[in-house]
Amino acid sequence: MTLVRNGYSWSGGERNRFFLNGGEGRFHEMSHLSGLDQIEDGRGLAIVDWDQDGLLDLWYRNRTAPRLRLMHNQRRSHPSVALRLEGTKCNRDAIGAVVEMKSSSADEYWVQSVRAGDLFLSQSSKWLHFGLGTNKLELTAKVLWPGGHEEVFTGIRTGRYHLKQGTGKAKPISERQKIALKKQELIVPASNSSARVILPGRVPFPIVGYRDQSAKRKTITPGARATLVMLWSGNCVRCKEGLKNFAKNTEAFRLNNLNIVALSTDGVEGPAADLSSTYDLIEKTKFPFSWGFIDQAAVQKLHHFQEKLFDRTPGPSVPLAILLDQNFRALTIYRGETDISTIVSDLQTTLSSTAVQLYHLAPPLRGTWFTNPLPQRDIDRLFPVGQ
């Protein structure tokens, strides 16, 4: 999995498949011809006649985008019959019922069972679908209900029927009005690497050493204030903009009692590095906050901190900023350029939040938790300081 986390694929780029049953004990691959050869990493597959037009459609649930696909069946080769069973002496959904359908000439034979949950992580429709091929004769359905009772329903032709246990009558369901569902291409936008992460709990931050502008060794230490640790480079355009903005907004930070430490990654290559752009930027912006240079070991340490947190971490890059509370625990992470008002607003919200509040703030899309958050002592144990 290490390789996968670093960007390699593992049986990736596989196209979904479709095999047509040729009726002679052999299936024939027509993935491309059917249009069911999408390349995303598929997981779930639910089979359902979505628009009730007598043709089975397919919902795919995927790992990669698009995470859902509804493939609408256009193949009007033959008619079909769909049956919805209702149990009265057995479970109402009739899960487990086996239906044997025969045409009146008795030489054509179809068998389907009612199921709830199969394939992988999937549940298809409970309607039983019978493709009739060239059959034009009337049909009879023999139902083996769960529990063992058998019942015969006659008078079935094409279309949809409701079969209620004990009635012996296949009740036709009126055809749904025809609906037009247009095909549309699904375009997945390119991913960008900017991110604003609100952590679901306060995560202890590693001790990071750096050299200040007079090359004196220092460490970022917890103080009485919240701290924003920023990684930047004089050669990065977005960092330049970021630093300029920070320099202009000293008031906002003062009001919110936020300490800023800006660490330049220029110079990780060693003493021969050209640091002129770094110093230029500091001078031009008259950068008023603490700043310095970090070395390769510190960059690795910070990267490792993210790798522990995320199942996938993008490669180390700048700009990167991490907001720490007064006890040196991380509250939020920003990758890419982030505006000051966002940072200040996040600070105000998260600094005084309880564990439960953070837990509910963190999800990028609103939803409901029915569980309680991980206790702080467990988070502390996972991220012991000193590492």
Next chain:
Amino acid sequence: MFRLLLTLIIATPTLSFSQKRNELIPLRIKAMERPDRWSNEANSRKNLTAIPTQLGLPSSGANESWPGELFSEEALDQLNQMMTAETIEKVSAIIAGGFRASEFEGEALLKIIAKEVKIRTGKESKLAPVGPAELLKRIKELGKLKLKVIENDGQTTRVHAEANRDGSEYSATWNCQWTKDSPPRLESLKVENFETVFSAGHWFNDITKTVIGANERFEAQVLHGIDHWAQRITRIGDLSMAGHHGLAVGDVNGDGLEDIYVCDGGSLPNQLYLQQADGTAKELAADWGVDWLEDSRSALLVDLDNDGDQDLVVATIAMIAFAENIGNQGFELRGGFGGAPYPFSLSAADYDSDGDLDIYTCVYSAGDQPTKRGFEASSPIPFNDAENGGRNILLSNLGNFQFADVTRQVGLDQNNTRWSFAAAWEDYDRDGDPDLYVANDFGRNCLYLNDKGQFSSLAGKAGVEDMAAGMSVAWGDTNRDGASDLLVGNMYSSAGQRVAFQRNYQAGKKRMARGNSLFTATRGSFRDTSIESGITNGGWAWSSGFADLNNDGWQDLVVANGYLSNTRDDDL
């Protein structure tokens, strides 16, 4: 009812009566801290480099231990170059003197296999000398090829070839003989078998955007993959890269139109799409009270209390959650079962024929931590026949949203810790009660025969043990003889096949990477018809299922595959 309770008490004398009746944890307690999931954090720094070896793939940079792999790569490279050659010179440089080949498609007759679908197939076509000019002509006729080496032995590589053209699709197995040069030169190319399928016209349209595109969170929830979220949601928030989240179809509001519940990763809300009269669907999970953020794997929409509406069961990493449908207008969470630490697929059936639905949960591993899931947390041993996985659970429905774990009592605890991904019920012996087949990732699969609520494990005797990485189960009558056949979705890996075939491995391990298995029912047991039916090439197949998509009365096979696609092209 009295008899049933008595049975439970006798079977589990250590549990008090009230505990047994209330296995579902009442929601008022909201007890879901799981400190045991974090206990082994000391091990979290260990990277499991053993994984590629377990699957029969060479570990990175260790091609020397699999000499065939290097040759196989060179041979494939040569073949790919030849197949995309533009000039005769290019082709000449790759083929050896005296090169012989069989026709790629030959003169086989066109056969009609379904309405407007024809095929041309052939086997064992004869070798004949072919010059570079003629070969180039044939290559161009073939179209754009996709090649994968499936086996290599000495100077031979067996290759699976696929080509998509307008109106036709070609797939074949080629046997290629190479010289000992480096790079090797092609001595002969024999077509062992091929099939070209011809079909005009459209089969499927993508209507996703039309149906759910108008929802406010469509872009966020559908157009971003799990990798996007795995960089933005922490492990503490339970977001895992593996992306194992499924879906369930059912009519939740009783309007006669099917709706769909979609499971999602930790810190991402599950979705409920309600179909409208015009076929579009509105995402209303929040309104219905089921927009849960817990890492959810699978769900079921089933009538648990037989009151005519669809209730909801969701297998989450915290608990198997049970929610009651209230008046076709919303769901109310009634409680959950906490004894399934790493659940996967759910399936429902009335195992004891007492009139209500019971729930079976596949539980993959015995313990996981958010930093190490499934097989990263503990290793399946031995990998192709492991018995140290999680314990699958059968929850018996006691009515009124009360469930009890009866796995042991009913005999389902035999062979029950084999790293299970999926299971499906089917009354395959037609005696009125449902039987159960379980597909396992690292152990042999299980077929449990139900006799009045008691199960016996008999996969070996029935011929359906299938020692392969099982991920999906589907029942269906593929040959219309009235008996249900069994499709097991497996991993098909050309790399796995190659390495497993080399003499370093035993026959059982080769089977692991072969691909999907079809077991055709025959007089009470099953026959492995996988290879003769032509369905093994499904890729890393997760969901593999039956559906008669052209309504000709024959069950076709649909496969959703692909494990972890990533930004780089190199594939493991």
